[in-house]
Amino acid sequence: MRLGFVFREITQGLRRNISMVVSIILVTFLSLTFVGTAGLLQAQIGQMKTYWYDRAxxxxxxxxxxxxxxxxxxxxxxxxxxxxxxxxxxxxxxxxxxxxxxxxxxxxxxxxxxxxxxxxxxxxxxxxxxxxxxxxxxxxxxxxxxxxxxxxxxxxxxxxxxxQRSYLDQIFSILNAASIAAIGIAVIMLASSVLLISTTIRLSAFSRRREIGIMRLVGASNFFIQLPFILEGVVAATVGSLLAGVAVLGLIQFFVQGYLAQRLPLTSFVDISDGMVIVPLLVVLGVLLAGLASGVAIRRYLKI
Amino acid sequence: MISISNVTKTYKGAAKPALDGVSLEIEKGDFVFLVGASGSGKSSLLRLMLREEVPSKGAVFVLGENLVAIPSRRVPYFRRKIGVVFQDFRLLPNKTVFQNVAFTLEVLGKSSAFISEAVPEVLNLVGLGEKADRFPNELSGGDQQRVAVARAIVNKPAILLADEPTGNLDPATSAGIMSLLEKINQTGTTVVMATHDVGTVDRLKKRVVELAGGHILRDDRKSGYQHALPNTDQIELPLQGGLE
CATH class of the missing domain: 3.30.70.3040 (Alpha-Beta Plaits)
Structure with missing residues (x-):
């Protein structure tokens, strides 16, 4: 019963704010893709280091x-x-x-x-x-x-x-700078996605202020009132982070393995197994950030 | 049941307190009218009983809970034992009568079996058994208030607080709501009702607590009810002087 109720509230909230929800999905998708790419670059650097340093x-x-x-x-x-x-x-x-x-x-x-x-x-x-x-x-x-x-x-x-490593270090420092740049962009985008999530949750709470008022009146616990809103943000961010995961895996499969590895056969590149490590981390990161952002937003809104 | 002693409530930025040294005892099963002009402190008193507000000074005990010291996480559980009705009904427009009443039980985590039993029962009690599938905007004001009452009492609260429940209704409809509240009171529920409606107070002959400027002007607790406004001689009515 409770689960059914919470689920209904979430779908209602998501539908009511569809454009905001789409923007959350897109922003988390892009920002986490950047995070994932930065992660891949680091993995690639690590792999090349062990490969080349061994031979240097x-x-x-x-x-x-x-x-x-x-x-x-x-x-x-x-x-x-x-x-x-x-x-x-x-x-x-x-x-x-x-x-x-x-x-x-x-x-x-x-x-x-x-x-x-x-x-x-x-x-x-x-x-x-x-x-x-x-x-x-x-x-x-x-x-x-x-x-x-x-x-x-x-x-x-x-x-x-x-x-010989002095030659390699130059290459690695370039790759390193690229991954730091990707992380920098990702941090800015993650910040904006956190702000976007909290704004959306506030809007969602505002459009349901009657329900919230009645819930508080009849004695619904704070957790129960907040749960649908928090989950709303989490659901949107999860969709975004899953998309980012797909993008990262696609990048490995089609660009790294399908293109780079064919052209530079002597270099070892990151493969799907590295992606399988990064993708769950992305999803966890997305879910945590969304949960935190919407939790803080709704708690502020519901302060007695 | 409800014990308020020496309560003073000053709202932020207000020069005068909304309640000033108010003491009030309400026993189980009482039916109490809170009367007084707008701004006399009726609503503030109700808000204190519901723990929507905390007094600036004094003590509030409701159902054995010390509402000054109760931790905020326990407040929801306290409120489950209290039903509230407002002048403006506060129904959810996109839910039917049944869903409006069921909403209370849903958010309290009751089983659907319990809901499908309790909701029709309470709708029959308030006389809306036939209108369970209507939406609020398809109902008259009186029926909307009945839905609100049904929602307030479906969880069988010990106390029903009503803030001007007949304020938006015509006299005939008001009488219907009042007899419903009396019926609820007879089942043992304590009813505290704030109102402007002199006619209603006169007719029901219950305990009357009159507030003015944050003070209790009178409390007909022991002597029983006499008249809604027995102290008319003390109240200055400037128009009267002009007519003479």
């Missing part, structure tokens, strides 16, 4: 004849330099950090370059001697690259020590 190596570039003279006054690194570097990498103090390393000579570097820049005119003009001979060092803990840099920077015959 530290490069010890040896001097060539074309290296800048301030780093390599002696020109091309001598075989002694190579032996010295190799010895240091084998030395117990460094070896405990190093997982493995290998040496890439002019020939190997040239072949790699030709493969990477196939079809590009630069491939025609580059010579073997211009490309650095390199020690590629893979670390046990990728965060400890400073150890390699400290040991080899400034050593005669070494042009530069470069952690």
């Amino acid at each position: 190596q530290v490069a010890i570039y040896l001097c060539t004849n074309t290296s800048p003279t301030d780093a390599c006054p002696q020109g091309e690194a001598s075989p002694d330099v190579k032996t010295a570097v190799e010895a240091k990498l084998h030395d117990p103090t460094l070896a405990s950090f190093v997982s493995k390393f290998y040496f890439e000579d002019h020939q190997a570097a040239y072949e790699k370059f030709q493969q990477q820049f196939k079809g590009n005119t630069v491939a025609k003009y580059v010579t073997k001697e211009q490309l650095n001979e390199t020690f590629w060092v893979k670390l046990k803990d990728p965060n400890k690259s400073a150890v390699i840099a400290e040991t080899f920077t400034g050593v005669a015959g070494v042009e530069e020590v470069r952690d």
Whole structure:
């Protein structure tokens, strides 16, 4: 009986304020889609970090004849330099950090370059001697690259020590900024959706002030009077957040997996299973915000 | 049953108190008229009994509840034991007579079996058994007030508060409502009714509490009812002087 009554009150309230309800749905839908997208971006960053950081190596570039003279006054690194570097990498103090390393000579570097820049005119003009001979060092803990840099920077015959992660960090900081922007937009939209919900609930309460007056008169409990209004906001927001969930899943399925993953086959992207984590969170967030907003609104309105 | 002692009520921003040192005892089964001019404090007194207002000073006990100290979450449960009727009926226009009365029970969480039994019973009691499916705007004022009374008593309250229930009705219709209230009173329900209607008060010969300017002018509790306005000699009527 009570449930039936509450349900009737909700449907009545929703129908009476249909345009406001639609706007609640749209605003929650959009704002939560932004929240979800930001979440996906973060998940993507996390995934790429674990993938790429695992593969990232530290490069010890040896001097060539074309290296800048301030780093390599002696020109091309001598075989002694190579032996010295190799010895240091084998030395117990460094070896405990190093997982493995290998040496890439002019020939190997040239072949790699030709493969990477196939079809590009630069491939025609580059010579073997211009490309650095390199020690590629893979670390046990990728965060400890400073150890390699400290040991080899400034050593005669070494042009530069470069952690590949410094390239990745630029990409990640761009993605990070994008997700922060998405969160920023989402917060503004969530704020407006909260305000919209409380306005709608107040309107709804105002249009039912006779009923509310009688309910209070005959002794309906405050909770019972408030419940239909709170649920009204919650129902609208739930519809909006479900739509946002569908949008996020659609984004993963059709844009990320259907488009990006096809074009960049070597990169691992977020998939539906990540979406399945984000979507319930979106719905919970939407329901909580709507419940809070309408609860506060109706409590203010019904204050004795 | 209702005990009001030394109650003063001053509304915010008002210079004079609406009630000033009022004391009143009402026993179970009493039928009490509150009379007095507009602004004399009748409605304020009713609002105190319903815990719509809290007194600025003094004590209000209704049905054993201390209405000054009762926590607000308990107020709804207190109000379930009190029925209220107003001058303007306050019916829901989009609900039928039956639904208007059932609404009270629905919001109190009564079962539909109980509702389908209790509502026709109370509609028969107020004489609207045949009009259960009508909407309020299809009813006369008297019948609308009967619906309001039915709604007020369907939950079998111990006290019925009526704020000028005949104020909008012609004398013949008023008489019908009054005999209905008497009938309810005879079943043991305490009735407190605020009114302007001298004729009605004269006819029923019940206890009369007269208020003026927030004070109780008289209370015919022990001596019983004499006349609606026995103190006419004390009331100045400027028109009379002009006619002489």
